Amino acid sequence: MSLLIKNVLLEGRIVDVLIEANKIKQISQKSSAKAERVIDGTNKAIIPGLVNSHTHAAMTLLRGYGDDMNLMEWLQEKIWPIEAKLTAEDIYWGTKFACLEMIKTGTTCFHDMYWFPEAQHKAVEEMGMRAVLDYTFFDNNDKEKRKKVMEEAPGIIQRLHTKNPRIKMALGPHAIYTVSKEGLQWAMRFATEKGLLVHFHLCETKSEVDDCIKTHGKKPIPLLEEWGFLQPNLITAHSVWLDDEDIQILKKHDVKVVHNPTANMKLAIGKAFRFKQLQEAGLLIGLGTDGVASNNNLDMFEIMKIAALLQKFSYDDPTLLKAHEAFELATKNGYQILGIDAGTIEEGKLADLSLIDLDHPALIPLHNLASNIVYAGNGDCVDTVIIDGKVIMENRKVAGEEEIKKRFIKAVSRLT
Ligand SMILES: [Zn+2]
Numbered sequence: 001m002s003l004l005i006k007n008v009l010l011e012g013r014i015v016d017v018l019i020e021a022n023k024i025k026q027i028s029q030k031s032s033a034k035a036e037r038v039i040d041g042t043n044k045a046i047i048p049g050l051v052n053s054h055t056h057a058a059m060t061l062l063r064g065y066g067d068d069m070n071l072m073e074w075l076q077e078k079i080w081p082i083e084a085k086l087t088a089e090d091i092y093w094g095t096k097f098a099c100l101e102m103i104k105t106g107t108t109c110f111h112d113m114y115w116f117p118e119a120q121h122k123a124v125e126e127m128g129m130r131a132v133l134d135y136t137f138f139d140n141n142d143k144e145k146r147k148k149v150m151e152e153a154p155g156i157i158q159r160l161h162t163k164n165p166r167i168k169m170a171l172g173p174h175a176i177y178t179v180s181k182e183g184l185q186w187a188m189r190f191a192t193e194k195g196l197l198v199h200f201h202l203c204e205t206k207s208e209v210d211d212c213i214k215t216h217g218k219k220p221i222p223l224l225e226e227w228g229f230l231q232p233n234l235i236t237a238h239s240v241w242l243d244d245e246d247i248q249i250l251k252k253h254d255v256k257v258v259h260n261p262t263a264n265m266k267l268a269i270g271k272a273f274r275f276k277q278l279q280e281a282g283l284l285i286g287l288g289t290d291g292v293a294s295n296n297n298l299d300m301f302e303i304m305k306i307a308a309l310l311q312k313f314s315y316d317d318p319t320l321l322k323a324h325e326a327f328e329l330a331t332k333n334g335y336q337i338l339g340i341d342a343g344t345i346e347e348g349k350l351a352d353l354s355l356i357d358l359d360h361p362a363l364i365p366l367h368n369l370a371s372n373i374v375y376a377g378n379g380d381c382v383d384t385v386i387i388d389g390k391v392i393m394e395n396r397k398v399a400g401e402e403e404i405k406k407r408f409i410k411a412v413s414r415l416t
Helices: 057-062 071-083 088-104 117-127 143-161 181-194 206-216 220-226 244-252 261-266 275-280 300-314 323-338 369-376 401-415
Strands: 002-010 013-020 023-028 037-040 044-048 050-055 107-112 130-137 167-173 198-202 234-238 256-259 285-287 353-357 382-387 390-394
Touching: 037 390, 044 323, 044 369, 050 234, 050 285, 050 300, 050 323, 057 071, 057 088, 057 401, 088 107, 088 117, 088 382, 088 390, 088 401, 107 323, 107 382, 117 130, 117 143, 117 167, 130 143, 143 167, 143 181, 167 181, 181 198, 198 220, 206 220, 220 244, 244 275, 256 323, 261 300, 275 285, 275 300, 285 300, 285 323, 300 323, 300 369, 323 369
Parallel strands: 002 037, 002 044, 050 107, 107 130, 130 167, 167 198, 198 234, 234 256, 256 285
Antiparallel strands: 002 013, 013 023, 044 353, 353 382, 382 390
């Protein structure tokens, strides 16, 4: 399949972009290529797809179910009890609906930590998105639970990891307060051996750090280093409560970090992500929405803006986290963290991209595209989404939208 996008704006010039199979084959002025399909890119800008680097997709089912609470109270009283009732069917529709929302807001790839990987996989495969899905687990320091995970995970991971080249598997031990030392060490050993990523919540709140010191006599970062858990294939979410020493240790082990500004602000975790220090230390940083229960949507445009505003406001410096940097965290860095060759509009890259509607009122006038995207735009500005060379949304229409919505609402009412 070949696809030619004509007369589209790319970094200040009008070009034609030829996509062949799943890659960007050629970027040129006035292409003479004969493509099977032509899309008119007039008054549109072509940008790389956005990557949601930390989410719990099927939490769409719990949108607005519990708000305005403390993290632990929220998890223990609202989230964990209802999550205990989730079935594979719920996850399937919750994930499909999340994909729909992500596609409609220009996200082409996401990293998901949630339950029922087979149901997640089926949903993502059908929606045409690119994703890394975790085999997620807690062991709560329980030997039996851990044994079950260690028996079950390898088979599921092996089966799903190679099923579709768009969808990879990873290990998702939840956090230091829900997974034992043995559980974490097993996960890292297994992942390293198989060439998989590990996805982990880390240093989200002060109490997480304080409790770790109380229990283990050490802060989480030096402790995890001692346990051999800090490795280049580790991706940590949140990672707000870090001091300078922690940042140096993370850098030493080339750990990747994902910032989730909205969830941090909503749960009032008491500190802003230390973007400048992490960036200066040379760590690779991505952006994520976190789950919809703590966000409450999956619009990465919002996340770019909130991330930028949070830095400026918290550190009293309007020059921090500039528009083009926020855009890069959500595109190039997101793909790089996942080891996927996309995230920029360049020949040879995977064709994961979107066309932005430059007629949208929020994007007029066009002095600076990155500024418009990050500060003025929102997910509604996305007109067309292409993932792995396939048109997944055109004129804001996604195939099967109404049916997905209907089935999703049914799953929600069964659950609540
Ligand atoms: Zn999370």
